[in-house]
Amino acid sequence: MKNQNLSVVLAGGGTAGHISPLLAIARAIRAGAPEAEILAVGTAAGMETRLVPAAGFDLATIERVPMPRRPSLDLLKLPLRLAAAVRQAGRILDEAGADVVVGVGGYVSTPIYLAARRRGVPLVVHEANARPGLANRIGARLTSHVGTAFRNTPLPNARWVGMPMRREIARLDRPAAREEARARLGFEPGRPALVVTGGSSGAASINRTIASALPALAAAGIQVLHITGRGKVQLDGSGAPLAAPGYRQVEYVDGMEDVYAAADVLLARAGAATVCEVAAVGVPAVLVPLPHGNGEQALNAASLVEAHAAVLVADRDFTPEWAVRELVPLLQDSGRLAAMEAAARSLGIRDADERMAAMVFEAAGYRTGNGGAGSGGTGNSSAGKDTDEIR
Incomplete structure (x- = not known):
């Protein structure tokens, strides 16, 4: 040999x-x-x-x-x-x-x-x-x-x-890394944390829904880190960057391991890397597959969804009303989140x-x-x- x-x-x-x-x-x-x-x-x-x-x-x-x-x-x-x-x-x-x-x-x-x-x-x-x-x-x-x-x-x-x-992701210990990761990402302790990302180029439909649902999320005490994608900063009606209590937007995060450690829920597309990383680190996820292509993103997410480790919502159904009805209660349900985390890790490699x-x-x-x-x-x-x- x-x-x-x-x-x-x-x-x-x-x-x-x-x-x-x-x-x-x-x-x-x-x-x-x-x-x-x-x-x-x-x-x-x-x-x-x-x-x-x-x-x-x-x-x-x-x-x-x-x-x-x-x-x-x-x-x-x-x-x-x-x-x-x-x-x-x-x-x-x-x-x-x-x-x-x-x-x-x-x-x-x-x-x-x-x-x-x-x-x-x-x-x-x-x-x-x-x-x-x-x-x-x-x-x-x-x-x-x-x-x-x-x-x-x-x-x-x-x-x-x-x-x-x-390996920074594959070897991530979420509980041990949680507090420092939250501090680096600007989250306050003791409040539910949602991280939203559409990938490096962003996802316009996800960005629009989160911007519209922001008042409800803020009223529920949910913190949001919104990774908009490069050149996709969200603006309010006056043309200023969108702002709300507990809300922070950035175009990009260098090091998704901090995101995975800090998030109570990750809201993202269902790309293969995201799905596999969600399972490896055990982060509860809401996955919104791309609405075009050959349907591969929904297939990528299937095992997590079947194991109740993630929630799947079609892009056309991911509306502000859905976010208020489904996303807010999920972030407030610590028992369900713990079960999702365990289920995800059971599938991770x-x-x-x-x-x-x-x-x-x-x-x-x-x-x-x-x-x-x-x-x-x-x-x-x-x-x-x-x-x-x-x-």
């Missing part, structure tokens, strides 16, 4: 939903194999151009491959574009001397998967969503090493490993990064410093466009 100079190429990008697990896997690989050479592959237009170098990893880029949703000139160009991207991917693998390729889906994964297959380079796939994307549906047919964040994701050879996440690293070492035939190829983890399972990209 190989035990020196392991070269790992990780492919994925475009959104934080792909980049965050990629980086978590990369860190776990480096922890298990400090001498490993690690290269990430993304596109020149994705968030990876900022996030990957900031995390201390090298980045190579290839072209996006548009996947038209309807007959068009772009559809005719698809074979040539894909072939060009596969050639680019192949050059990257050759220059890196890749021993193993890891893909998390996204714009670049299909060309990397196909280039790896042509070269006989072992392939490892991680799928973050309950409904897999096209790239990983292709990749999963090219390997027996497939990890999924959700138990019932329909991919061949799938192993349920959980969602690789930052905290060591998915280590499980994926072990799968990478297994695929590469790499012997770790402890004499094995990795055991798969021992952590807590308290557990409208005309074109798209192949993802």
Whole structure:
């Protein structure tokens, strides 16, 4: 088994939903194999151009491959574009001397998967969503090493490993971190705390509902930290920033571990990372899936909802009236919140990064410093466009 100079190429990008697990896997690989050479592959237009170098990893880029949703000139160009991207991917693998390729889906994964297959380079796939994307549906047919964040994701050879996440979140002890996190986020002690977020780009429908429901929330003594998204500051009728007793709005929070520690309830979209982190840390949640797309966010949330660890509300139903009728009583019911917290933690997986690293070492035939190829983890399972990209 190989035990020196392991070269790992990780492919994925475009959104934080792909980049965050990629980086978590990369860190776990480096922890298990400090001498490993690690290269990430993304596109020149994705968030990876900022996030990957900031995390201390090298980045190579290839072209996006548009996947038209309807007959068009772009559809005719698809074979040539894909072939060009596969050639680019192949050059990257050759220059890196890749021993193993890891893909998390996204714009670049299909060309990397196909280039790896042509070269006989072992392939490892991680799928973050309950409904897999096209790239990983292709990749999963090219390997027996497939990890999924959700138990019932329909991919061949799938192993349920959980969602690789930052260790500051995976190892969070909510009760121990609660008071300091609340102080950092501006919450007062002894009052219910609601944190609202629509992700880094915000969610206009959620923002509107919270702004309209704010008088009722304030009257009930509920504190609100409203993470609006960049450039989405909420204004009142006079054009001034929205204000109310116990209400604070910010565009962004650097470090969601404080949010998870401080919140009595998290109100958010049902992205795969959010759902898995909610389970790992055990925070009660109200989840409002995106109203468009392929319905994957509702599927992501299904296990939490079935276990009564989270409340699901459709975007069209998330109105100020719903917030007054359902959200206010929830925040005032400590018994129900405690039950939701316990139920969430029963579904959470905290060591998915280590499980994926072990799968990478297994695929590469790499012997770790402890004499094995990795055991798969021992952590807590308290557990409208005309074109798209192949993802």
